[in-house]
Amino acid sequence: MEQISETLWKFMEKGILADENRHDALVYFGRRTSRSTLIEKVHLWGRILKGMGLKEGDELLLYGPALPEVLYIMLAADMTGVTANLPSLMVKADALDSMVGRSRVAFVFDGLERKIRETLRRPQFERVVILEALPFSGLLRPGLRLRSRYISAKAAIRQFGEYDGPTEADADAGRPAFIFCTSGTSGKGVPNQIGMSDKAMIAMFRNALAFNQTGAPFREGARSYCPLPPFVCTGFFVLMLAPLYCGMTVYLDPRVSPRQFTKNVLDFRPQITLATGAFWVHFIEHADRLIERGKRPDLSFFRFPVMGGEGCTPKALKHINEVMEACGSPVALTSGYGLSETFSVCTVDYEPEGFDKDYSRQAVCVGRPFPGVTVGIFDENDNELGCGKCGEIRVKTSSLTEGYINNPELNQARLKGGWLHTQDIGELDASGKLFVYGRKAQYIVAPGGEKVYLFDIAGRLRKDAAVKDALACQLSAQDNPLVIYVVLEENIPETEEEVLRRLDRILAGYLPAGLRPAGYRIEHGHFRINIVGKIDRNYYSHIPPGRMHITKKG
Template sequence: MNNLSYFLTRTAAANGSRPAIFHGETTHSYAWMDRQVSRLANGLVSLGLKPGDHVGLILANNPSGLVSLFAPLRAGMTIVPMNPKLHPQEHGYMLENSESRALIVSASLLDGLLAADPDLPDRLVVIAIDRPAGDDPRIVDFADLLARSADRFEDADVDADDIAWIFYTSGTTGKPKGAMLSHRNLTTMVNTQLIEFNPVKASDRLAYIAPLSHSNGLMAFQHVARAAGHVFPTFSRFTAGDFYRMVERYRVTTAFMVPTIIQIMLDDPSHKEHDLSSLHTVMYGGAPMYVDRLKEAVDTFGPIFVQGFAQGEAPMGCTCLPREEHLARDEVGERRLGSAGRECLFVKVRIFDNDGNQLPPGEAGEIVVRGDLVMRGYWKNPEANRAALQDGWLRTGDIGYLDEGGYLFLTDRKKDMIISGGHNIYPREIEEVLYRHPAIQEATVFGLPDRKWGERVVAAIVRKGAAELDEAGVVEWCRGNLASYKKPTEVHFFDELPKSGYGKILKREVRILVGG
C-alpha cells in the first residue's frame, strides 16, 4: 500500500459509481477512471517500459492528464511532470536530464517540442493525447494505446522511499534541478493537506486551473483518496468570469490559486452575478500577497482562503495559515496576515544563520525544514544535494524569521529569485540567454514590485559598441529561448553598469538607477 496509486484503487473499489471527473458535458465515474489508468499502465508495459523507468508528462488540464498522472505510478514507474508553459527547449532538457523512457504529451504541446528538438532521444517513446500518430514511427496514439490494452492492472509493489515524482525546480545555475519525491514524501503531503489545510469530503469538487505539473497535480491525490470530484475547464486561458461560471455550474468547492489570480478576481466585479456559495477553500501561495489585498479578498469572497509555504523540494506544505486566522482584525492578527502561518504536522521549520546555528524569534536567517515531507535529493546532482541537504535539514534558500508565536514571515530570497504570477524565475537563467545575444555586452536581471504580478522581470543591458538593439529585440530574443513568463517586461539600456571592486555587477545599485 506504499504506492500512491492505492488511493485510486481503494476509492474505485469502495466508491466506483461516484462521479470522479467533470469536463464540459461529460461526467466519468471512479470506476471508469480506474479502468483508464489500468489500460494506460498496461499500455506502457506493452511499449517496453519497466518499474523504475521515468515517464515525462507535458499535459493540458483535461481528464486524460489526470489518468496520465496515475498510470505510471500504478505500474511502479516514476513520473516527471513538466510545466506546459515552459519553452520546448526546456522540456527537451528535462527529458534528457531525467533519462525519461516515455513522454505522454497533449497534442497542443507536441508540435512545439518536435520543432525545437526534432532529434529526441532514441530511447524516448512519445504518446500523444488527441493527436493521430500519422507517419512518425516515434509517436503512439494515446486513445489507440488504451483501446488495445486490458483494463485490469494491480498496483505495483514499491518501497515507500522509491521515487514517485521528479519535480523540476528552477536553479541559480541556469539549469532546472529535479527534486526526487518519494511515495513516502507525497503520502506525508496528503496527510498534511487533509489535517491542516482542508479535510476533503466526497462531496467536494476540485477545480483544475493550476498546472497538473504543480499544485493541482499534487492536490489530486488527497481528492482521489476521499472520492471527491475533479472539475476540468473548457477554457484555455483563465478569466474571472469563466471561473465564476465553472464554480456555479459544477458546484466547485476547492481551488488552488497564485495571488495574481486572486487579484484578477478582485478586479472583476462580475462575481456578484454568480452563485459562488459552494466555494469553501482557496489555497494560495507561491508569491507575495499584500495584506490590504488579502483583507479585500476575504471581505469580498468570505473566509475561504488558506495559505501555505512550500517548495518543490518539500511540497504542500511546510506551514499553514488557516481560514479562521484570515478573519483576525486586531493588531497581532493583521500583522500575521502577512505571514505564511505556522509549521504543519510532520515537519519542523526553523531559522538558521550561515553557520547552521538556530536563530531566536524575530531574527532573520535562512528558512530550513526537515521531516518526511522533504525530498530524497536532486536527481544526478550531488553538488546541489550537498548545498541543500545538511545534517537532515533542507536549506530552502529563502530568508525569513519566526515571530514569538511561531509564525513564519518571508523577507527575501537568498539567491535573487523573482516570483511573478506564482512562477519562480531565476535571473541567472535569463542572463545566460541575454549574454548569448550578439549585440549584448553586459546584462543583469532582477525583479521589481508589481501590483498585479507580485514582481515583474526587469533587464538592464549594455550594448556591444555601436550595435543597434531595442527593448522589443531583447524581449523577442528571450521569447525564442525561454518560457514566455520569464521574458523581461521592462528593459533599460546603459553605457555601463555599476560594479564592485571585484567586477561584479551591483544589482542593488542598478535597481536604484531604474527607480526601483
C-alpha cells in the same frame, strides 16, 4: 533496497473505492467520470504501459496540462513501477533535452507537441503517444500529422490495451515514483528536477488527513477545481490526489489564465481551489466590477480557497478578503507556503471560519506548520533563530524529496541533516506563524559591499499610498543594474512623474551610498505573469536596454 508497504496508487485506490461511487471522480468539459471508471482507466493505461514493453524501474515522459488522461497515466505509471517524468511546461525547448532522462516512451498533449518536437526526434524515443484535449471527440489538433513513432491515444488503447500479464509492482524506496519540477524561481529561471518516492507522498497524505481533523476542508461530496498543470506538484496533491482520496469531485480544465480561472470558479463553485495571488487579484477585480453593476457574486460555496505559489501584497489581500466576506464567503482566502521538494504544503494560515487576519507586515502571513512539518529560521552560521528574527527558512518533514535529479552539488547544499534549506528568507512570529519575504539569492551589492535584498527595496515602495505593487530587478550586463518597476493605484491625484520622483527620494534615503536605481518603469494594470501565475521575473530581468523606456532620475 528498502521495501516499503505500498505504492501511492495502491494507497489512493483504497480511498477511491471507499466512496462506492456516491460521487463522481472527475468533471472535464461537462463530461463526468465515476470513481469506478477512473480505476478502470488507470488499470487500462497500466496494461498499455506494460504492453509497450515498459518495465519496473523504467521512465516515461509525460508532457501535458491538466487532462484526465495525464492523471490516469501518472497513476498507472506508479502502479506498474515506472517513473513518470513531468518536465516543466515553462522551460524553453532547448532546455528540455536535459530533462527527459531515460525515457523511451513519451506521452504528449497535442497542443504542445510543436514545442517539444525537436526533443522527440532523439533516437531514445521509441514511441510517442499523442493526447488530445478532447479525447472523446476523436480529433487531433488541426495540422498535427502523426509521424513515424507517433500514435494517437486511441491507437495505443487498441494496440496495447489487451495486455493480460501482471501490471502491479511493489513500492521501492530505491526509485522515484515521480519526477517533478521546481518553479525555477530559485535559480536562473531554470527549474530543478526532484524525485518523489511513494513513501514520501503517502507521508504527505497522512499529514493532510491529520490537518483535515482541524475543520475538514477535504469533505466527501465537495468540489475541487484544479487550474494548475500536474508538474506543479503542490496543486497536483492539494487539488487532485487529496480530494479524490477523500470522496470529492475534481473539476479539470487545461486552459490556464487569470480570466479562465475567474470564469471557472464562478461556474464550478468549488469548495477548494488554489492559485497564485495574481489569479486571485484578477478574480476579485472581476467581482468588484460585478458589484458596481449591481450583480454581487455569491461566494458562499468557498470552504478552502488557497493562495499559494506566490502571494500578493498585504494591501491586496485585505481587499480580497473584504470583497469575499461581502459576497458571502464563510472563510477568508487562506495563504499557504509549499515547496515542490516537500510535495505539498509546509504551512497554512487556515481558519474554518472568520476573517481575522494580520495585514500590518511587509508580507502576508502564511500560517503555522502543517501537521508532520517542522519549520525553523536559521542564520548563515546554521544557528537557529528565535521568533521575530529574519533568516533562511528550513523545513523538516517525512514527505521530503530524496534528492534533486542528477545534481549532487545541489543535494549537498540544500539537503542537510534532514532539513531542506529553502533559500527563502522569512521569520516566525511569537505564535509560530510564518512570514515569507523573498528569495535569499535575490539581492544586489552596493559599491561599498553592502548586500541589499530586492524584496526589501520593493517592500519600501509598496508602503506608498500611490503604489499598488512594486518589483525591484537586477538587469544583467549593465553598469548600474538596479531597475524599479511599479504598478500605480488608479485615480491617484498626482502625475506619474511626481510619484516616481517621490519614490526615488524614498530609496535615496534607504539605499547605501553609491547605489541608486538606473531608473523606473510603470507597468499598467498588473505585472506580467507566467503559465502558473507567478510574476515573470525572468522577463523583467532580461529586457534589452532598447526596450526599457526607463525614466531617468537625476
